[in-house]
Amino acid sequence: MSSYAVFLRGVNVGGITIKMAELKEALKSRPFSGVKTLLASGNVVLSSDLPPAGVKKEFEACLREAFGYDAWVVVLAADRVGELVAACPYPADDTSTHTYLTLGSDAGVLAELYEAGSAPDGTELTLLGPEALAWLAPAGRTLDSPFSKLSSKPKYKASTTTRNLRTMIKVRDAAALL
Secondary structure: OEEEEEEEOOOOEOOEOOOHHHHHHHHHHOOOEEEEEEOOOOEEEEEEOOOHHHHHHHHHHHHHHHHOOOOOEEEEEHHHHHHHHHHOOOOOOOOOEEEEEEEEOOHHHHHHHHHHHOOOOOOOEEEEEOOEEEEEEEOOOHHHOHHHHHHOOHHHOOOEEEEEHHHHHHHHHHHHOO
């Protein structure tokens, strides 16, 4: 059995509200064990005999059936979450900036986003691997930052989601307990 972290895209924002207790209950009928939700922003750790693509397929089907929306998730092996956190060159806490990781389920789309975001607009951006990139945003201005606006475009919706580094650390720590 393998341990995974699952990151939901766009829940509890923009009209899609899912209570984490209801999500956990819905997942009981799927081939997952040790399911734990973290925070209200759609972070789940679990174990499964399925490969990552199978976890993604089952999880998205569950969301569509139980909550009635066109759902997308990014699935990472639990140990990979730890590697990404360790590879991030930016601080978890800083008074002037916030660190984010944009996670992707399609390496080509994430590479395209990285190239587009590397334009000289002042964004500090680091490719951490084929499934993640890290970036800095000014404290209190994340949604106004050029990279945030770029990454929120509809063409990235089905394959990317963003979490702050502090959340990724919590997910890493919870996944390590599976």
